Amino acid sequence: MRAYGNCLLVLLLLSAPSHAEARLVFSAFPDQGLPLFQICKRILVEAYGELGISIETRAAPAARALQYAERGLNDGELCRTSLLAEQRSDLLLIRTPLFESYAVAFANRPLQLRGWSSLKPYLVGFERGKAALELRLKGVRMSPSNGVENGMRKLAGGRVDVHVEDYYSGMCILRQSGIRGIQPLHPVLERFSMHHYLNPRHRDLAPRLEEVLRHMAQQGRLQAIEQQVLREAGLDDLSLP
Structure with missing residues (x-):
């Protein structure tokens, strides 16, 4: 035993x-x-x-x-x-x-954007803590959000001019939440x-x-x-x- x-x-x-x-x-x-x-x-x-x-x-x-x-x-x-x-x-x-991933600027009005530097005249939203976006948005007025949907709602409410997000993530939130009047702007800012x-x-x-x-x-x-x-x-x- x-x-x-x-x-x-x-x-x-x-x-x-x-x-x-x-x-x-x-x-x-x-x-x-x-x-x-x-x-x-x-x-x-x-x-x-x-x-x-x-x-x-x-x-x-x-x-x-x-x-x-x-x-x-x-x-x-x-x-x-x-x-x-x-x-x-x-x-x-x-x-x-x-x-x-395709970094895209979403907006609720037509804007002529081409590259990260073209965002400088605007107040730009993005999801807090996304290091790549923080790096690319240096020198731009930023308004971080707590999550993608929160960022899209800030944009819909006019609290930011654009929101930068992964293309598919942004489109998924727009369709699921029913938020209207927001469109991705072209061309893509960057492919990551x-x-x-x-x-x-x-x-x-x-x-x-x-x-x-x-x-x-x-x-x-x-x-x-x-x-x-x-x-x-x-x-x-x-x-x-």
Whole structure:
């Protein structure tokens, strides 16, 4: 009986680390119903699944979510633009992009815009904590909002002149909320590659995940997931901005 108990204890001790490492938690924006989040999560659920790892997301305002990832309070960031790697962050960039986000200015009246510098005459809204937008909007009068819908309602109420947002996220909110009179302006301000980021303690995992994502991209799986999410959101009728 004692020998059986000792064997059982050894088995439990040996198995504990693998169970602890089989689940990772990532920071994410709070608007988890939006296409941007759903595309990233579905791709990464599938990719990590190939490695025998399950993932969860922990929603928080954009700035706080990034702090959680950088301080090691979770395992990384679900997805951010490639610009994050060019800033102060120590997070590990996974080089294969998950998809491309289109930064678009939304407005409730016709405006002639061409590039970020053309926003300078206006009061510009954007979602607080989105580092790439904060970087591009330096020198512009800014009015951050707490979430995409809040930003669109500020625009509808005339509290800002334009709101800069991911094209599909903005269109999704407009259709779901029933907010009228707001349109995306063309051309696109910038196309951002969206990437997954890992906390440095997972440095050994990064190349294995990179290999899986690269294979998924080559097989067309990343694009297939993106299109599926857009169909489910009722946005597949939209042409690229």
